[in-house]
Amino acid sequence: MVPDAPPPHRLVSSTPVDVSTAASILQDYITNSEAHPHLHPDALITPTGVTFSSHGGPAGGVVMHNLRRIAAGLRGEFLEPEPTPEPEEQFAEGEETWKGKGKGKGKKTTFIDENEIEWQDKEVYEQEQGEIEVGEISDRTNVVQEGGEEPEVEVTGEKRKSKEDRKKEKKERDAKRKKTNEKERQAKAKAGTEEEA
Secondary structure (H helix, E strand, C coil): CCCCCCCCCCCCCCCCCCHHHHHHHHHHHHHHHHHCHHHCCCCEEECCEEECCCCCHHHCCHHHHHHHHHHHHHCCCCCCCCCCCCHHHHCCCCEEEECCCHHHCEEEECCCCCCCCCCCCHHHHHHHHCCCCCCCCCCCCCCCCCCCCCCCCCCCCCCCCCHHHHHHHHHHHHHHHHHHHHHHHHHHHHHHHHHHC
16 A cells, blocks of 8 residues: 655745735635635535535635625725624613514514612622621631530541552451341341231
């Protein structure tokens, strides 16, 4: 079997280019990507080969739209910014026309809360609520200070036991578990025979 040649590649330098060169490179790419699906950013790889996306086709979607806007800007055209409302501003008007398919056609009404909540200064809020001091949340006691015994502290940083010791402990636990299970099984069997009699 003959090894395949490496795929073709192109080295692109990182030297800056002037605006007119960048505009021509971008326009060539846009033109070629509309003709050849393998250059298209929204292309799909299918078993039959590379195809245009079913949503945008050769014209493309959002990526191609933005590339066309960039190319227009490089040519010197002034394009107004596209409206991209913030989520809270999107439905501020109260009513919007709903353009959808199916039963949802018509006007969509959104309700605006008339009582807008204003932010309050932190100092004013703390004065209204009263400052929280340690121990104010609930009745707490420190047992050691009141003469109680010191609670035991669980030691977690013990040295790890050897593998043989761990195996031995596991066998002991398993044997103990088997004995208790056997006793429970015998007790159930005994209870079952007494009910039959």
